[in-house]
Amino acid sequence: MTTVAVPAWTRRRALALVERNVMIYRRSVTPLLNALVEPILYLLSIGVGVGMLVGTVPGVDVPYAAYVAPAILATTAMNTAFNQTSFGVFIRMRVEKTYEAILPTPLSVTDIAVGEVTSAMINALLTSIGFLTLMAVGGLVTSAWVLLALPASVLISYAFAAGGLAVTTYLRDFPDFQYIQLFMLPMYLFATTFYPLSVYPEAVRPLIQALPLYHSIELVREPTLGHLGWDLLIPVAYLLAFGSIAMYVATRRMTRAMLR
Amino acid sequence: MLRVFRYWVTRYRRTWRGSIVINVLNPLLFLIGIGAGLGALVDDNAPAQIAGVSYAAFFAPGMLAAAAMQNAFLEGAAGVARAAGFGAYRSATPTPLRPEQLAAGHLLFITFRVLIASGAFIVVMAAFGLIRGWWALGALLGATLTGVAFAAPAAAWAVGVRKLRQIDTVFRFVIMPLYMFSGTFFAVSQLPEWIRPVSYLLPLWHGVELCRTLSLGTATISGSSVHIAYLLALAIGGFLVARVTYRRRLHP
DSSP states (O other): OOOOOOOSOOHHHHHHHHHHHHHHHHHOOHHHHHHHHHHHHHIIIIIIIIHHHHOBOTTOOSBHHHHHHHHHHHHHHHHHHHHIIIIIHHIIIIISOHHHHHTTSSOOHHHHHHHHHHHHHHHHHHHHHHHHHHHHHTTOOOOGGGGGHHHHHHHHHHHHHHHHHHHHTTOOSGGGHHHHHHHHHHHHHHSSSSSOGGGSOTTTHHHHHTSHHHHHHHHHHHHHTTOOOGGGHHHHHHHHHHHHHHHHHHHHHHHHHHOO | OHHHHHHHHHHHHHHHHHHHIIIIIHHHHHIIIIIIIIHHHHHHHOTTTTTTSOHHHHHHHHHHHHHHHHHHHHIIIIIHHHHHHHSHHHHHTTSSOOHHHHHHHHHHHHHHHHHHHHHHHHHHHHHTTOOOSTTHHHHHHHHHHHHHHHHHHHHHHHTTOOOHHHHHHHIIIIIHHHHHHSSSSSOGGGSOGGGHHHHHHOHHHHHHHHHHHHHHTOOOHHHHHHHHHHHHHHHHHHHHHHHHHHHHHHOO
């Protein structure tokens, strides 16, 4: 049999999986709307409610809600992407056996990985657009640079979608998801989402600055508050590196697990 | 009923590690992240705004009640729905145990779990110096009562639920908003005047107020009895409905 020389994966093939996910999501918009409920509640309760008690954050001259909103935007992009490649992929891999049905087709494991990450990024971009719209309606937008939050959320979702995919390959069963929670929840609370780095003692700061969510929040918050500088390249580089390493680990491990 | 309780305890002795993250660590992380971290900003800005105590001392009892609600709801809804769908209830139906005994035993177990988790939380509060005196033990009972007030109606509803996804939906659209707007993170008195009466109807608000006044030592007999009566009514009403719904699902 003659085989056509094709690369290990092509963009078009990965897009077939994206198309599959889009077709399924189109039937129910609810998962995307659901993804917006929690961030909105946090924004109203902590941003606006507790914000009345906080006033302004030291060193930042915007109301507290406007300070928190970009961070919640970053976490929304993170969660949407991460949930799809962790829960979603785990269910498709172990419960629904979707990939077993896909592998006999021309798609490779790498195509599946790239396709899942791409469609997670699309979903994250959609929820980010939704959240940004709500921020604008609520008067929490103070700078036109806020539009940079959208490419930023694409990058964030790349990093976390790939990260989720890599982590999923290590999970044995559903109870293992709580170990993920054990990492994600503290990161959500401590990665400067609700207060600046200056609240922490000097010794703890490098620990916080090592977190991927810290860089994600920087990347959204700084332009949203109108601060633009070359130092934004640090989070960009961090997230690109984080996502690419995770992507490498994920495809390697998925290939090994699925093509025994 | 005690047999049912013993069943759940035996099971829990083997599986408690699986729930420790959500039941104990989750509220603790919020206590540190929000209470201490965000509290630092609040206390710098307006120390006197919230009843003259630090934000952490204000927030902790609210979190105590809210965590009791979340734990009790999850076990009372998801735990019961699973037991009714393909678990313990199915196996218990052919035995002489009556459905209301199954309900009572399971609720007793949930009460026990909430009591333990709340106890652990209060120990941490004490370690941080966030409680005033022995009245805080009253807050432990208050939190447990809050839990039962959510577990009983949740169980009454969930025993008939066949799709677990419905429970996620109720959690997202009922429990989360209650958590956020019942005075847990900020005082209801900050809300605009017209919406406050709505807050006073929320069951979690009563739980939060009960725990907060007890732990800050500002409880009044009349205030506390209103909160207790409201929560008890929910718990008892929930159980009475559960008797009917359990019978309907398990002995159709």
